Amino acid sequence: MPDVEPFSLVILLVAAALMVAVASNRLGQRIRVPAPALFLVVAAVASDLFPVLGQVPIKVDERIVTVALVFILFDGGMHIGFRRFRSASAAIVWIGVAGTAVTAAALAAAAHYFFGFDWRASLLLGAALSPTDPAVVFSVLGGREIAGRSGTILEGESGANDPVGIALMASLLAAGGGGLSAVAGGVGEFLLQMGVGAVVGILGGYGLMKLMRHVGLPNESLHSVRAIACAAFIYAAATMLHGSGFLAVFLAGIIVGDSRAPYKLEIERFASGIASIAEIVAFAVLGLSVSLRDVLSSGVVLIGLALAGLLILVIRPVLVGLLSVRIRLKLGERAFILSAGLKGAVPILLGMYILGSGADHAQAMYSIIFIVVLISVVLQGGLLPYLASAFRVPMRRVEQQPWALGMRFSDEPHGLHRFVVAEGSAADGATIADLELGEDGWISMVRRDGHLVQVRGGMKLRAGDSVLALSETAEAVAELFGPRA
Structure with a gap:
């Protein structure tokens, strides 16, 4: 077995890189640099120091990032859930579709008129840089979760515009050429992908x-593996039917997100862990596939910086801001959403699509995408926690809770529900005795700031409390703890 030691060395290096990548999240919090930026820069430097790392074929990189994105979108959909999505579905779809189209068109116009790209290259560049990334937003907020409707819109928009941006790119690449027939073919391809997906x-x-x-299943651990395998199956099935597999897996995650099922908490945690690793992999692959020497000497640095500035300071605040006027939001929440359009894994994947297509100026466009993503994550992402505080966006700290005590049941415990008290809800500030839980309803447990609180009739609930309640009328009770209409 002469290849055992070399193969073990490969495993050692991969495992060490993964451990360093996971630990870099803590480092990023301390030095105030978003962790995805660290993955991106370190991988790019490594590919220059060790050129063999950057010799992976672009098709392989594309497939790696595709699989990573499937898990990221499935976890994102589960995190939103159908109830939250339904409360802001119109806003999410409007910003996710119209906002992506406007952003892509504005970037394409800037690339054509300011920097001389032909229309095909300009449209490809605009489509690649139009989607946003919720996972990057969460990583830069440092353990805080955006509460209320603004958080739902931000998460939903980022999840919805990813499939839209990918379908738009696929339509542009499939259309080729020009003229009305190409436009009609591109529109038809886009609608087909969205509908089937x-x-x-x-x-x-x-x-x-x-x-x-x-x-x-005979083993409780297999439930999590089955859910992830089904997500991959849904993606593949939609893609083979000429639909958007990314939209399909995102919607599947939303539908599953609120369902009551055995081992649901374990499935959610497993999916979240896989998605975190996938985000690391996506940024590392982008870094390894780019040579910093080539980027800095290619003459596109200024173009990338200019497009990043236009995107952050003009296109999203002004154009997407005009689209968001019809959405009911507080001024600070609206400003935060418009400043939180960070770029992430999807522009990476779309840049690889451009490289793989052999389009004119493909390498230059890929370098521009690298620069814009880096500027977005480092500069825009680094300022995001301060902007959230300045705009007074409602947030809650998500404390880690490494210890758990619980009970398992062989059958579903009917009437047992877990709620989180939303700010401004009927339960926020009310005593337990004053809540209209019905004749057979009662609260059995309250967790506040990670600690168990003794339940008494005169105890006042407050926003952020986790409540375990028994009631046969779940929908009516849920309205007590959810945000007011």
Whole structure:
């Protein structure tokens, strides 16, 4: 077995790199630099120091990032859930679709008129840089979660515009050429991808929910593996039917997010861990596929900086801001959403699509995408926590809770529900005795700031409390703890 030691060395290096990447999240919090930026820069430097690292074919990189994005979108959909999505669905769809289109068009116009790219290259560049990334936003907020409707819109928009941006890129690449026939073909391809992706995602989500609820497995750990495998299956099925697999897997995650199912908490944690690793992989692959020497000597640095400035200071605040006028938000929340359009894994993938297509100026466009993503994550991401504080965006700190005590049941405990008291809800500031839980309803447990609180009738609940309640009328009770309409 002569290759055992060399193969072990490969495993050692990969494992060490992964451990360093995970630990860099703590380092990023201390030095106030978002962790994704560290992955990006370190990987780019490594590819210059060790050129062999950057010799992976672009198709392989593209497939790696595709798989990573499937898990990121599935976890993002689960995090939103159907109840939260339904409360802001119109705003999410409007900003996710119209906002992406406007951003892509404005960037394309800037690339054509200011920097001399032809229209095809300009449209490809605009489509690549139009989607945003919720995972990067969460990583730079440092353990804080955006509360209320603004958080739902931000997460939903970032999840929705990823499939839209990818479908837009696929339509542009498939259209080729020019003229009305190419435009019509591109529009038809886009609508086909969105429609098929939505149908497969909804059917797949409900199918996965039924599977989780009614089909047991001999080992509890296998439930999490099955859910992730089903997400990959839904993506592949939609793609093979000429639909958007990314939209399908995002919608499937939303549908599964609120479902009550055995081992649901374990599934959510497993999916979140896989998505975190996937984000690391996506940024590392971008860094390894780019040579800093080539980027700095290619003459596109100023173009990348200019497009990043236009995107952050003009296009999103002004154009997307005009689209958001019809959405009911506080001024500070609106300003924060418009300043939080960070770039992440999807522009990386779309840049690889451009490279793989052999389009004119493909390498220059890929270098520009690298610069814009880096500026967005470092500068825009670094300022985001301060902007959130300045705009007084409602946030809550998500404390880690490494210790847990719980009970498991062989059958679903009917009537047992967990709620989180939303700010401004009927339960916020009310005593337990004053809550209208019905004749058979009562609160059995309250967790506040990570600690167990003794339940008494005169105890006042406050925003952020986790409540374990028994009630046969879940919908009515949920309205007490959720945000007011």
